[in-house]
Amino acid sequence: MNLPKIILKPGKEQSIKRYHPWIFSGAIQTMNKGINEGELVTITDSKGEFLAIGHYQIGSIAVRIISFTNTEIDQQFWNTKIKKAYELRKMLGLAENKNNNVYRLIHGEGDGLPGLIIDFYNGTAVTQMHSIGMYLCMNQITEALKNIYGNKLTAIYDKSESTIPFKSDIYPKNGYLYGSLSEDIVLEYGNKFKISWEDGQKTGFFIDQRENRKLLSEYAEGRAVLNVFSYTGGFSVYALNGKAKFVHSVDSSQKAIDLTNENVAMNLPGTSNHEAFAVDAFEFMNTIDNKYDLIILDPPAFAKHNNALKNALQAYKRINAKAIEKIKPGGILFTFSCSQVVSKEEFRKSVFAAAANTGRNVRILHQLTQPGDHPVNIYHPEGEYLKGLVIYVE
Numbered sequence: 318m319n320l321p322k323i324i325l326k327p328g329k330e331q332s333i334k335r336y337h338p339w340i341f342s343g344a345i346q347t348m349n350k351g352i353n354e355g356e357l358v359t360i361t362d363s364k365g366e367f368l369a370i371g372h373y374q375i376g377s378i379a380v381r382i383i384s385f386t387n388t389e390i391d392q393q394f395w396n397t398k399i400k401k402a403y404e405l406r407k408m409l410g411l412a413e414n415k416n417n418n419v420y421r422l423i424h425g426e427g428d429g430l431p432g433l434i435i436d437f438y439n440g441t442a443v444t445q446m447h448s449i450g451m452y453l454c455m456n457q458i459t460e461a462l463k464n465i466y467g468n469k470l471t472a473i474y475d476k477s478e479s480t481i482p483f484k485s486d487i488y489p490k491n492g493y494l495y496g497s498l499s500e501d502i503v504l505e506y507g508n509k510f511k512i513s514w515e516d517g518q519k520t521g522f523f524i525d526q527r528e529n530r531k532l533l534s535e536y537a538e539g540r541a542v543l544n545v546f547s548y549t550g551g552f553s554v555y556a557l558n559g560k561a562k563f564v565h566s567v568d569s570s571q572k573a574i575d576l577t578n579e580n581v582a583m584n585l586p587g588t589s590n591h592e593a594f595a596v597d598a599f600e601f602m603n604t605i606d607n608k609y610d611l612i613i614l615d616p617p618a619f620a621k622h623n624n625a626l627k628n629a630l631q632a633y634k635r636i637n638a639k640a641i642e643k644i645k646p647g648g649i650l651f652t653f654s655c656s657q658v659v660s661k662e663e664f665r666k667s668v669f670a671a672a673a674n675t676g677r678n679v680r681i682l683h684q685l686t687q688p689g690d691h692p693v694n695i696y697h698p699e700g701e702y703l704k705g706l707v708i709y710v711e
């Protein structure tokens with residue numbers, strides 16, 4: 318392809334030869350004049366040998382690679398890439414399954430498409446672009462989705478308004494690229510959820526907790542459950558469907574609590590086993606006494622950047638200490654961190670410190686992570702962000 322060129326400094330091709338999908342600005346020797354943000358570029362080593370094709374962007378990550386072969390980036394390219402991602406979800410039993418019609422179709426680097434997220438909600442594809450280059454490919458991505466899904470696709474909603482870098486010169490507005498608001502009830506392992514992609518957080522639902530919610534439902538029977546940071550009530554619905562004695566849901570957002578109540582009512586009409594509280598989690602945890610024997614802590618990313626790491630680790634320690642201290646003997650705690658900058662080891666250390674403070678006997682039963690429709694590209698370990706521990710407190 319005849320694209321503008323970026324030439325790397327000697328030695329800087331090494332990470333690209335190991336298929337890392339980013340090029341940092343410091344690795345660049347020279348580049349053609351007048352390359353626009355978002356433009357496709359060819360990357361070569363210092364001797365002019367082809368390395369990759371990617372999207373150029375001003376910033377510390379200067380190029381996000383979408384192809385390691387010298388190929389035409391045309392409609393066929395997009396059709397093939399997205400079809401491959403679809404086939405993987407089908408193999409995982411997530412697509413074309415009558416009990417499940419919600420899954421992540423494209424997970425950025427994990428699907429070889431840095432900057433692109435697509436979640437599929439029972440006929441509606443919700444796109445979220447994190448790079449300008451991806452945003453500019455919107456039409457081809459839309460065509461590819463129509464081509465792959467045919468009449469199974471009812472709408473495409475783009476939600477890139479808050480994810481496109483604000484310094485760029487494009488000002489995306491959230492809206493439908495195809496179709497309009499239609500079916501917004503989805504099925505996840507047979508559990509029903511109403512999804513609000515227009516108003517909800519992220520693309521509307523935390524699909525990444527699917528397998529962990531399923532595991533929780535296997536522990537729920539007969540237990541008194543507390544679901545902290547409940548958002549749409551995912552864990553609450555699974556616990557109730559798993560025959561929990563009762564479930565309490567906590568979220569500081571009234572909107573989230575309304576959604577939780579709505580989802581519980583849809584799955585278990587008229588149940589009296591659920592109560593939801595719109596309060597601060599840290600305050601609520603001070604009041605729980607010995608009421609619960611199954612607690613879920615799934616907070617938002619406490620640290621979005623490295624400089625917030627120390628405070629985040631303290632917050633994980635504080636909230637876990639409360640849960641471990643107050644849970645009934647024989648209790649089970651599902652505890653998570655979705656902060657990418659917090660490593661698995663650091664998270665485990667904060668739970669360790671929390672446990673040590675209480676002096677209780679604590680054992681790890683399961684170590685959890687993100688599911689297969691949020692794949693981690695082995696050449697991009699930064700893509701592993703969700704960490705969870707299931708611990709047993711004697």
Ligand code: SAH
Nearest residue numbers: 523546547548551568569570597598615617
């Ligand atoms: N467990 C959820 C996802 C949680 S997202 C699921 O499976 O879908 C994190 C949630 O934490 C958000 O809904 C947000 O409103 C809530 N939240 C953030 N800070 C909070 C706080 N201090 N107290 C209670 N809830 C909080």
